[in-house]
């Protein structure tokens with residue numbers, strides 16, 4: 026199991042447990058978490074799964090995927106150096122304890 | 133903030149989104165989401181893509197069961213709505229009458245089944261059950277014959293060929309995905325499928341499904357012990373029609389996605405709506421249209437102020453290692469300009485209508501923004517920049 030903490034815009038923390046291979050987006054959706062929409066089902070078409078990776082987890086989550094940068098440009102909230110599409114972050118044991126912050130809005 | 137009773141018929145991508153968006157807009161009245169298919173609302177795009185390979189059905193659910201209680205949305209799946217009684221202001225499910233103040237029709241489409249001999253032997257790919265049956269059938273080496281060279285038929289063909297099956301595709305039109313993409317893009321995908329070893333039969337409609345496969349218009353026999361029918365769909369308009377609402381290749385709605393009855397809206401695959409800009413009625417089959425329609429309707433109901441629908445269409449299709457992305461909406465006859473990297477710009481009356489790209493998210497996203505701008509770029513202005521969209 027890989028534990029992920031989602032910090033909503035208002036500071037609410039939700040801890041979820043996923044399996045290696047799940048994405049940060051799909052884990053959130055599977056648990057009905059508000060704050061991630063995931064409209065295209067992880068096809069990198071919608072940017073409604075925007076998240077900010079916590080500073081402590083930047084290295085572990087690694088670089089953005091091919092094309093992710095371009096899709097992020099259409100995210101509705103501010104895109105920063107910590108921004109990722111959560112559908113493109115795949116859980117692995119190395120990400121156990123991951124913390125991501127969610128933007129105020131996704132659409 | 134609104135408080136009326138909302139009933140949504142059809143618990144697919146658009147129906148669910150409407151329910152979710154209504155709550156986001158602060159709608160406080162009861163929301164009932166009724167869907168004929170059993171189980172939780174799920175996403176269809178993966179049915180002809182990842183699901184065929186992985187078979188992971190639980191990954192397809194759009195939201196978990198607990199979500200509906202949390203959001204106070206009454207989800208009733210496995211139940212079909214039988215009729216809309218506008219006079220009484222109710223929808224009928226069996227003997228039960230469910231009253232509504234607002235009604236949203238999100239009934240989607242079903243497979244078109246052409247009247248050709250033997251067609252009963254052909255399988256569909258529309259629902260999770262369909263996809264599961266196809267996946268099960270691919271458990272041993274098959275001769276796969278696909279009727280229809282559109283997105284769904286070709287996505288299925290690409291997966292089947294990738295798994296090592298012997299695949300043929302028969303298409304009545306002279307090129308692949310002819311309604312939706314440029315001739316240049318059709319050609320590119322023809323090359324892809326031929327490289328995958330798939331036999332393509334173009335301009336050659338199917339006249340019969342036989343015990344051993346397909347017979348085509350020119351007499352060619354194609355071997356097939358697994359036949360997929362993917363020759364287009366029909367919008368599910370019967371409920372609306374029986375209720376006296378206007379039908380025009382879909383449930384006819386205005387710019388606010390309302391039918392002639394101001395209480396009743398339609399969205400997604402089943403709705404024929406005025407294209408923003410041109411005003412001509414169109415019907416789109418895409419996640420984008422279903423979800424953006426749903427949000428516009430939810431805003432109109434939720435805020436009480438009319439929200440005209442104005443989103444730029446986008447669509448994608450994954451076939452083997454190519455991800456086709458389309459921004460905008462072109463007619464089959466629109467002009468095409470092919471760029472060096474294979475992207476195709478479409479123009480009508482000198483204005484950009486759509487951009488087709490392969491594995492190029494940058495240009496796709498740029499195109500979506502350009503098409504959302506008013507006015508939409510002209511061909512001349514883009515030519516001056518050597519059609520470099522990133523410079524526009």
Ligand SMILES: Cc1cc2nc3c(=O)[nH]c(=O)nc-3n(C[C@H](O)[C@H](O)[C@H](O)COP(=O)(O)OP(=O)(O)OC[C@H]3O[C@@H](n4cnc5c(N)ncnc54)[C@H](O)[C@@H]3O)c2cc1C
Nearest residue numbers: 142144145146168176177213239240400401417418419422
């Ligand atoms: C195999 C496949 C692949 C696809 N791939 C893509 C893709 O890559 N990209 C993309 O953008 N789009 C794709 N699509 C299209 C996309 O899935 C649809 O456009 C989208 O699902 C439309 O949403 P909707 O809510 O309008 O209809 P649907 O999601 O089809 O939902 C309609 C629901 O209404 C129910 N219903 C109908 N009548 C009644 C009734 N009387 N009572 C109760 N329930 C009723 C139906 O059973 C159905 O479940 C694909 C579709 C398929 C089938």
Ligand code: FES
Nearest residue numbers: 063067069072112
């Ligand atoms: S879910 Fe659509 S881009 Fe991530």
